Every structure is written in structure tokens, then in C-alpha cells.
Amino acid sequence: RETVEVATLCADGSEIRAEHLFSGASTEEGSSGLDLRRLLRRSRLFRGGPLALLRGIVLVSFFGVIILCLTAGSTPTGTMANLFIWGFWEPVVFGLFLLAGSVWCTVCPLSTAGRWSQRLASLRLTPPAWLKRYGVWLATIGFFAIIALEIVFHMGQNPRASGLLLSGLVLASMAFCGVYSREVWCRYVCPLGALASGLAPAAPLEVSARPGLCSSSCTTHDCYKGSSSVPGCSVFHHPLNAAESHQCKLCFDCFKTCPHESTRVLLRPPVVGLWRLSAASAGLAPFAVAVFFLTLVLLAAKNFPWLAEAPILIVAGLGAIGVGALLHRVLPSMLFPSSNSAAESRANPGVAVQVAFALLVLGWGPLMAYQIANIPTVASLRFAAAAGSFWAPVLPAGGLSLEVLIQVLMVLLAAGLAVIAFGGIVFLAERRRISLSRQGWAGLLVLCVLYVWAALLVLL
Numbered sequence: 001r002e003t004v005e006v007a008t009l010c011a012d013g014s015e016i017r018a019e020h021l022f023s024g025a026s027t028e029e030g031s032s033g034l035d036l037r038r039l040l041r042r043s044r045l046f047r048g049g050p051l052a053l054l055r056g057i058v059l060v061s062f063f064g065v066i067i068l069c070l071t072a073g074s075t076p077t078g079t080m081a082n083l084f085i086w087g088f089w090e091p092v093v094f095g096l097f098l099l100a101g102s103v104w105c106t107v108c109p110l111s112t113a114g115r116w117s118q119r120l121a122s123l124r125l126t127p128p129a130w131l132k133r134y135g136v137w138l139a140t141i142g143f144f145a146i147i148a149l150e151i152v153f154h155m156g157q158n159p160r161a162s163g164l165l166l167s168g169l170v171l172a173s174m175a176f177c178g179v180y181s182r183e184v185w186c187r188y189v190c191p192l193g194a195l196a197s198g199l200a201p202a203a204p205l206e207v208s209a210r211p212g213l214c215s216s217s218c219t220t221h222d223c224y225k226g227s228s229s230v231p232g233c234s235v236f237h238h239p240l241n242a243a244e245s246h247q248c249k250l251c252f253d254c255f256k257t258c259p260h261e262s263t264r265v266l267l268r269p270p271v272v273g274l275w276r277l278s279a280a281s282a283g284l285a286p287f288a289v290a291v292f293f294l295t296l297v298l299l300a301a302k303n304f305p306w307l308a309e310a311p312i313l314i315v316a317g318l319g320a321i322g323v324g325a326l327l328h329r330v331l332p333s334m335l336f337p338s339s340n341s342a343a344e345s346r347a348n349p350g351v352a353v354q355v356a357f358a359l360l361v362l363g364w365g366p367l368m369a370y371q372i373a374n375i376p377t378v379a380s381l382r383f384a385a386a387a388g389s390f391w392a393p394v395l396p397a398g399g400l401s402l403e404v405l406i407q408v409l410m411v412l413l414a415a416g417l418a419v420i421a422f423g424g425i426v427f428l429a430e431r432r433r434i435s436l437s438r439q440g441w442a443g444l445l446v447l448c449v450l451y452v453w454a455a456l457l458v459l460l
Contacts, residue, residue: 002215009221010238012181017126019236033206033268037261051252055112062109062166069163082159083376085166086150091371093192098364098417101203102196105249111186113170114177115234124181127188127236135188136283140290143191144317147298147370152310156374183234186249193249198288198360200246201273201281202417207248209239209262223254223263230257239263244280246273271421274357275428278350285353288360289331290324295367296451300458302373331355334440351429351436355444358421362448365414366455369407379403404459411455418448 007020065081072078093104105111118124146165153161176185186193200206209223223239226232230253237247239254239262254263297320301307307316332352372378384399422445429436 006215006221006240009219010224012225012232018132022238022241033266033272036265036267037255037263051106055107055109058107059109059112062170066163066166066170069159070167073160078159082156082162085162086156086374087376091368091375094195094364094371095368097196097199098203098361098414101200101205102193102246102248102250103205105186105193105196106251108186108192108249110169110173110190111183111234111249111251114173114183114185117174118177122178122181125179127180127184131184131188132283136194136287138189139191139194140287140294140321142189143195143287143291144294144321146191148310148313148317151298151301151308151313182232182236187235187247194284194287195291196249197246198284198291198357199364200248201277201357202271202361202421203273204268204270205250206245206266206268206273207239207250207252207254208245208264208266209254209258210264211240213260213262214240217260218258218262220259222257222259227257232257241280246277246281271361271417271424274354274361274421275424277354277357279353281357282353285356286325286328288356289328290321291367292359292363292451293320293324293327295363295370296320296455296458299366299370299455302370303458328356334443335437336440337435337437351425351434354425355422358418358425359448361421362414362418362451365411365452366458368410368414369455369459372403372407372410375403378406407459408456411452411459415448415452422448 003021004016006022007016010020010022011017065084068078068081069085072081096103146169149155149161149165155162155165173183173185173190176189177183214221218240220227221238221240222230222232224233224237233254234251235247235249237244239245239248239258294317297307297313297316301313301316307313335351335355379401381402382399383402383405426436426441
């Protein structure tokens with residue numbers, strides 16, 4: 001009854017759809033961590049105007065970079081604009097997804113452009129069922145397509161190709177906002193949005209709510225549905241559903257609409273949010289496992305020119321996605337004993353989801369190693385040891401490249417976080433008396449060790 005009553009309040013018409021159902025939210029304890037809301041309340045940034053101004057500045061700057069890439073071409077101005085895209089913007093954004101959460105989505109120019117175009121004209125159709133079901137695969141293919149195009153067309157040295165790619169992403173976001181209600185592109189299709197959502201559970205920053213307060217005191221649910229002055233959640237997320245908080249894009253609109261101050265910004269230890277994932281997050285698991293394999297292929301293509309050839313790269317990339325899809329299908333049967341794997345996987349689907357997201361954390365290492373190679377001048381810097389010093393026998397004769405050192409550290413950082421994630425998953429499963437397959441987990445451990453070894457082998 002409570003679920004239906006909340007759904008009727010959240011529905012934007014006479015029909016209750018899947019995105020309006022938040023079952024069992026009142027029994028959840030919610031997230032824990034250091035609540036930063038009191039600090040942020042003193043800041044004007046989250047009160048509407050300043051944040052909107054910041055989004056506008058980012059959008060204008062983004063369009064300016066695109067225009068320079070398209071018009072200035074290989075001139076020094078166009079080269080600098082292109083260098084900003086691949087040598088600064090992309091590495092920083094990908095790094096922030098794990099180290100700080102979906103903060104880029106807060107000011108993303110694709111989202112801002114879509115919102116503004118939607119205000120001008122939009123059909124505001126309901127997102128279809130097929131898009132909700134297969135959007136994760138569109139995001140996976142889109143993620144591969146973006147980086148593959150970057151490699152094949154050498155966008156790091158081709159400003160016009162970069163401008164065309166970014167223009168296409170902006171137009172895609174605007175097209176989806178012109179057809180569907182809210183921001184369907186960000187919620188179901190955006191490759192960067194999917195990566196942000198996949199890494200957000202392991203990030204230390206989270207926007208969540210107090211489920212008990214929401215279910216007992218709220219009668220309007222303006223944070224989801226919106227009010228006369230502030231729109232509802234653009235990505236169909238309700239802070240009441242704390243288990244899916246990683247879907248939040250940190251737009252902070254719910255801060256302004258919630259009359260009970262239920263929403264909070266929490267600072268928590270890394271990886272902790274990953275252990276709270278449940279079956280509700282299973283829809284993004286295929287993306288997580290596919291990208292886990294895909295990032296290793298992309299890193300190898302950066303270091304082996306023959307793999308960067310378009311036909312070979314396409315076959316290798318699609319093969320990695322296929323292997324990821326296969327592992328996603330067999331993951332539940334791997335994790336539980338064969339005698340009761342079906343029963344266990346049905347009773348504890350959250351374990352398989354947590355493992356899938358932990359694999360994405362491990363895949364972040366090679367992905368960042370790939371991005372570090374795009375930063376200029378890093379490869380030209382080297383650590384060299386003076387003759388007869390302590391480091392002389394340790395470092396190579398020609399010195400150690402700073403680029404390789406940072407890349408190795410990224411892979412090892414991701415591996416360390418993945419070890420913590422897997423350890424917590426096993427510990428909590430045993431504490432809940434969930435039977436686990438020793439052979440399956442041993443096989444998963446071997447896969448992860450080989451994965452890290454392969455990434456280091458490519459780099460060294």
C-alpha cells in the first residue's frame with residue numbers, strides 16, 4: 001500500500017510506471033558518513049543561481065573549444081583547444097569519477113545543452129521499455145566507439161575530428177531531450193554517465209536521503225516530481241531509494257525542493273558504497289563487466305600500433321564486450337556452490353552486482369593509464385639516478401619515464417581498491433551466512449591477477 005501511495009504521488013500522469021516504484025525504501029537504514037550539508041548550506045554555490053551560472057560558463061567554454069577545433073584546425077589556437085580536450089579535460093573527468101564521484105555530471109555541458117533545448121521544444125514522451133532495457137548496451141557500445149574513434153582518427157593531433165565528435169555528443173543529448181521527458185540521455189544512454197554511475201559507489205562523495213524521514217513525513221515528493229519553481233529529478237532517481245544513490249548525477253535540485261531537508265551530501269571512505277549495492281543496480285552490471293575487459297584492449301592499442309588499426313581494434317573491442325557479456329551471465333553461477341547456485345543467486349543477487357562493480361573499479365586503472373598517455377610532456381620527463389647512488393642499481397640505465405611511473409601507480413591504486421572491495425564483499429557475505437563457491441572465487445581472483453599482470457606487461 002505504501003509503495004502504491006508513493007507511486008501515485010510521483011507519477012506525472014494517470015499511469016504508474018516502473019520508475020515510480022520505490023518498494024521497501026522505508027525499511028532501509030540509508031547511507032552513513034560525514035554529512036556535509038551544514039557546510040554546503042553556507043555556500044551560495046548550491047542555492048540555484050551560482051550553480052546555474054557555473055553550468056553556463058562550462059557550456060560556453062565547451063562550445064568555444066568545439067568552435068576553435070572546427071574552425072582553427074591545425075593552427076596554434078586549434079591545437080591548444082584540442083590539447084585541452086585530450087590532455088586535460090578527459091583525464092581529469094575520468095579520474096574524478098572514482099576519486100570524487102559524479103561531480104562532472106553536475107556541470108556537464110551535454111546535460112545543460114539538453115535542458116536548455118528541452119525548454120524551447122520537446123515532445124516529452126515517456127521513455128520506452130526497450131530503451132530502459134537495452135540502454136546499457138547502447139552506453140557500452142558508445143563508450144567503445146568514443147575511444148576507438150579517438151584512436152583511429154588520432155584525435156589528439158586532429159582538432160577537426162575532435163570537434164566533430166564533441167558536436168555529435170551534444171546533438172545526441174539535445175535530440176533525446178527533444179523527444180523524451182527529463183534527461184533520458186543521461187539516465188540510460190550516455191557513456192560517460194554510465195561510467196560515472198558505475199564508479200560512484202566506490203567514490204567517497206554521495207548524495208543520499210533519510211529513508212525513514214521521507215516515508216513518514218513527505219506527502220509531495222517534490223524531489224522526484226518537481227515543484228512549480230524547480231523541476232523534478234532529471235534522471236528519474238528518488239533520494240528515498242538509497243540503494244540506487246549512484247544513479248544521482250549531483251545536480252542538487254533536490255536540495256531546493258525537499259521541505260524536510262532529508263537529502264544529504266555524505267563524505268565516506270572509498271569503496272564503502274559498493275558493499276550496499278543490491279539487485280536494484282543489476283541493470284548497469286553488464287556495462288561494468290564489459291568495460292572491465294574493454295579498458296585493457298584500449299590500453300594495449302595505445303602501446304601497440306598494429307592493434308590501433310581500425311579493423312583489428314573493432315574486432316578486439318567487440319570481442320572484449322562479448323567476453324564481458326558472457327562473464328556477466330555466468331558470474332552468479334561462479335560465485336555460489338554448484339549444488340545451490342540457482343537458489344543462492346536468486347536469494348542474493350546483490351553479491352553478483354557488487355562483484356561486477358568491483359571489476360569496474362579494477363578496470364579504472366588501465367583506463368587511467370590510457371588517459372595519462374594523452375597528457376603532453378609527461379612522457380618526456382624521466383627519473384635518472386646519479387652514478388654510484390642508492391637508486392643506480394634499481395632504475396634503468398636510461399632512467400624511468402614519469403609517464404610509465406604514473407601509469408603503473410594508477411593500475412596499482414585500482415588493484416588496491418579492488419582488493420578492499422572484494423574483501424568486503426566476501427566478509428559481508430559470510431557474515432550474512434551466504435554460501436560462496438571457493439572454486440569460483442579462486443577463478444575470479446586468478447582472472448584479476450592476470451588482468452593486473454597483463455596491464456603492467458603492456459606498460460613495462
